[in-house]
Amino acid sequence: MPTRRLALATSVVTALLGPVGCIDEVAVPAAEDPIEAAIGQPKRVVLRSLRFEVDDFEQAVNLEQMRKLPRKVLDDLWLLDFDLTESVTVVLDELRALPPAEADALAPAAQNLRRLLNMNPDNVDLEGTQLEELIALSASVGVPPARALAALMQIGVTDDAIPPKVVSETFLDELLGSHPAAQSRQGAVDADHPDGLWPIAARSLPITLGDIVYAFESLPERFGPASLDPDDPNALVHPGFVLAASGITEDAFTMYVRVNLNALPYKGVDLTTSYVASVNSTASQIRDVFDFSNPDWIRVEGLSKNLTISEMTVRVLEDDAFVPGGDAREPLPTGNSPAWGLPPWLFERLIAEMARRRTVEGIGPHCDQYKLATDVVAFEACVDDTGWTEMTTFTDVGNPPPPAYLWDMLSEVAQVRLHDGGLAEGDADVEFTLRDIVIPLDQAAIVKQIKVNLERNPEALIGITEQLNDNADGDADFYYFKPSAGDSGDYLFFVTADDLRKDADGLPARPYEYERPGFFADPELTDKRSSKADIDGDTSHEKVRVAPGDVLYLEDDDRRRYKIAVLDKPSANNLALEVTRTR
């Protein structure tokens, strides 16, 4: 108050001694609420073509900012295919080595898998399987059955019947590989990928920016149940295999993108109200936005230490029926086991495949002969180069198992043993959880991969770049464009679907419902004056070069029609138009 009184007093004194002045107030006009243009009432608008060319502008996008971006934008930005083989193998190794006390606490399905992983010739019980006869045969020659089985598999008696690596690779090839989401992803349309579908690397999890930002929470959805052919209601449905997933992405994760672009929007007109609207100019520049010759055009920080899948539970379902092994060589190369006709995600098919790989990759053609004390060969077990296994007795030591592919014999053993303890068929689902797995990442390699991916498909960054440069305003029907160089003409561009303002979810804020996009010479819109001729590399917009005195007609997305008259130019980079609704 003293200050006010002093000011008042001094003002009075000043007023007495000299006129208090005086100068005009700085004021701005009140913002007008756009109202619908009335028919026949022209309105003058001035459009500005102003370029604010930012060069090598590094935009840092941290996690917090990314979470403000529409989810679709993030999920559409594929970063890399991450090979899960090593990660899954490590988990299976750990599961196998789990102490019994801890293993007892596992879910039944996890215990089933642990049992499978721990099978070896020494602990496997062949009773109830086709190899049961091997028990008697072995006894007759004084050889433990485990040794005979180990010899057949060309491993030691305590070696893994099916090593974790084989299990993991089979899971990833068959279970993951058969899922639609692991086969292809959306990418750039080019000559090699005319449909825009790009294959995903084998045994790999396609990782998007959304996975990192949202800590892999969408994995169960993406890798949940999915039809193999969405267009066919009768198509097989992959049951999915990720039950739950979560991740850890530390706040340090930040992506830096360097851009070169005109950061200002194009100025256009919403014909409905004659409002001067802004059209985001990013999409039209996207091919030139990134300087791929600059090695730092994109960089990522906080990735190598923080990309962690804290939990991903994988489940494999068992068929409700026992699936016997085959008993014939044909059809080659797998034989006639019904397992090969099962979908690749079912346990029986997977176990058959594991056994087949174990045979093909680890067991060569050989014969094992077992002799009596008299040095007479009592029986012989031979595996040929196709895995076909025949056991032959030469004395009265018992009946040999019927010939079969070795994988059929092994998969039968695995199936039978998984049901020990009274487990019914169909209840031996297999499950394992990847927990707190810090995926060792080579940051440089991954960043390089990200660069390669995005350089190949910069359009993938349109969404995020538009969001970072979100300057659209209103709903323009057309906008003013001046070529950046060489052509000093003035052009009007009719908007395309790509120009529509985006909502908070990154989706167009309105449908593109123009029946007759373009500019015409007559009110009936029969004589089109615009074309998609190449201007500054753009061939997608209907566009027309204009000059003072031109009169054009056009229609908006509500089927209203307008006349626009090009007025004298206020300045070189400003265009004045008179817009009149005609109907």
Added chain:
Amino acid sequence: MRLLSLRALVPACALFALAVPGSARASGLDAPIVTSGQSHPTARDAAAVYWNPANLGYLKKGEVLAGVGLIVGDIRYDRERTGAYQTPDTLQFNAPIDPSYIDGMKTGPSGQVKANPIAPSGNFFLAYPVVKDRLTLGLGIYVPFAAALKFPKTGDQRWQAQQAFIATSQIHLGAGVRINDYVALGAGVAYVLGFAELSKMQDFAGVQEFADGLNTLGQKNSFGPAAPTEVRELDVLSRPFSLKRAIAHGVTFNVGVTVNPTKRLNIALTYFHSTAMRYRGKFAVDLNDPFFTQDLAAQGLQFKPLVRGDATLEYTLPKRITLGVGYDIGERWRVDGFVQYVRYSELDAFRVTATSPDLAQPELGIGDTLAVNLPRMWKDSIWVEASGRFRATERLLLSATLGYQSPAAPNKTIDTASPDGQRIIGALGGVLDVSPRISLLADARFQGIAPREVRGSDYDLGNGTYRLFIAAIAGHLRARF
């Protein structure tokens, strides 16, 4: 962001600087008449509280001196651009810019602009001997400066000044002590009240904070106070700005001594101290352009269409020293004069602070308070006047004056807010003694500069030709009691 760039403040700063007695002498917009034309450093009247308080000591009677005046001016400026300018409706921000963006028409002379300020003025002085022939007290209330400028809003000077108004009053108390007939001493203290308003087109290209903001975005640019002409005066960055209701309070003092070697010869020496001034007002800037309000919001640039806030302007007026001499040639003739040396070189810059929460642009590193130093680099100046006074009759005295002021504003910083030059002063005056106690005083005073052609203006801001002519008339009533 420097809301008030160097050029933004020139009008106010220059005018305010001249608002205090003495400092006004070096400006083209100073009041030609602070007191009656019969008052000067060796004059013995009530206005001595301002000119030389020592002379109060020689007053034998109380005296009231009150007057009114009218100041009119004619200020013209023919801008002549010597730099290369970008097409105004583009926005290339890093020099050297592509030659295709250079506006070939924007060079050389442009249309003349002029302002014709009219401002009334007034003053009141009172002197009263409290100890006869020994001690006299004095009071002065006067307006050492009152001026108004109104240039065309769209003229080529608009980045320098569009409108300005300045009025400064002083309330001055002084005392003079007569030691003897040969020597008197005096001193005074003055309260200084300043009021200022101004408007101009603020060129954001010259704003350091704007340059810094772009640098924050990693965009090398040529903006800032040293911006070359290629990036100046762009449409989108030229924003209307005003400083309104700016009031300053200051205190200063003066001392003087008068020596009378003979009865006819008077010598005066005075010193007027510097004055710290701090104006507090309100600023407003029109940022109602999508560039500032909308289009770059994602990059952190989003102002309200109209930003208002508090603004301060600080500077220190320079000290000055005056030597006056008067000599009575006979009963009817007297000549007097003075030379004043002003340490304007002390005024090197104006310091401005603008504060508003609406200024803050955190993502660009711009806070809500902006400070700026505005270099002026003025020069010390000299003011010389000589007068002849002739008592035509017993009741009528006539006077004529010639003078000269050297400019304070150098070519580097001159502009239309402080038109300045080699100033020639002329004045005529008269005193009619209506009665032994009552006198009427009339003055007409003129000053002008020869057309000043400037080519060395920093960044081509003020190049061109300046013309100035100011006339003032005043009438006073003097009563002795």
